[in-house]
Amino acid sequence: MNDIVFDTLNNNFAIATSKEHRPVTDAILLSAFANVKKHNICCDLCSGCGIIPFLWYAHKINPKTTYAVEIQELAYSQMVLTQEKNNLNDVFFPINEDLNKLQGKIPNGSVDIITCNPPYKIDGTGIPCDNENRHIARHESSCTLDDICRVSSKLLKPSGSLCICQRPERIADIFSSMRKYSIEPKRMRLVQKSIDTAPWLVLIEGKKQQKPFLQVEAPLITRNNGYFSNEMNKIYATGKMDINIKR
Numbered sequence: 001m002n003d004i005v006f007d008t009l010n011n012n013f014a015i016a017t018s019k020e021h022r023p024v025t026d027a028i029l030l031s032a033f034a035n036v037k038k039h040n041i042c043c044d045l046c047s048g049c050g051i052i053p054f055l056w057y058a059h060k061i062n063p064k065t066t067y068a069v070e071i072q073e074l075a076y077s078q079m080v081l082t083q084e085k086n087n088l089n090d091v092f093f094p095i096n097e098d099l100n101k102l103q104g105k106i107p108n109g110s111v112d113i114i115t116c117n118p119p120y121k122i123d124g125t126g127i128p129c130d131n132e133n134r135h136i137a138r139h140e141s142s143c144t145l146d147d148i149c150r151v152s153s154k155l156l157k158p159s160g161s162l163c164i165c166q167r168p169e170r171i172a173d174i175f176s177s178m179r180k181y182s183i184e185p186k187r188m189r190l191v192q193k194s195i196d197t198a199p200w201l202v203l204i205e206g207k208k209q210q211k212p213f214l215q216v217e218a219p220l221i222t223r224n225n226g227y228f229s230n231e232m233n234k235i236y237a238t239g240k241m242d243i244n245i246k247r
Helices: 025-033 051-058 073-085 132-138 145-155 168-180 230-236
Strands: 005-008 014-017 041-045 065-070 092-096 111-116 156-166 183-192 201-208
Touching: 014 051, 014 073, 025 051, 025 156, 025 201, 025 230, 041 051, 041 145, 051 065, 065 073, 073 092, 111 145, 145 156, 145 168, 145 183, 145 201, 156 168, 156 183, 168 183, 168 201
Parallel strands: 041 065, 041 111, 065 092, 111 156
Antiparallel strands: 005 014, 156 201, 183 201
């Protein structure tokens, strides 16, 4: 744990980061896309260093309760350090567990919003990682989209939301897994570097036990003449987030 350092988010909120587990653009965009409110009970699956829920507290959204589930011990230990550093013991509950083994650790049917920045690659595809931590984060060796949707369907209240980010080539997989477990895709947004480039990320919200109707939002354009777009500046709160972002 010698490489763990504290970086500063908005409002002097300190987050523990390491070379293995640190904020990435995908997670930051998903944190904003989820549209969490103060009264919500939330859960972040595949939480890593916890950047998605910690941004809610850094931005003073302060959801009522947040569970953060992470299988890797180093990432979990970072969340505990951040929890203690920012006095979140009464509202933030990190769980070091395989998301497939959560029975009894989070009440079924109790969660309003679940977020998940999952592994993007089907296990056995893509370039293999020589680092186990990176392999778990990037490949579906520990959990699949079906696992995420099945567990989310159990944890969510009726009409509760599952918000997920993924590579656009897996949109069909997301829709299929969500519907398999009674989560209806309701909102989708593509993320592009510029208006003339193909999207590199998709943000999708599904709602439990809802009727079919998909709202496709305008693409989120991240760059304008080489600089962050106005919307990206708003999401990042430029000048108040002192972290080295990795994508």
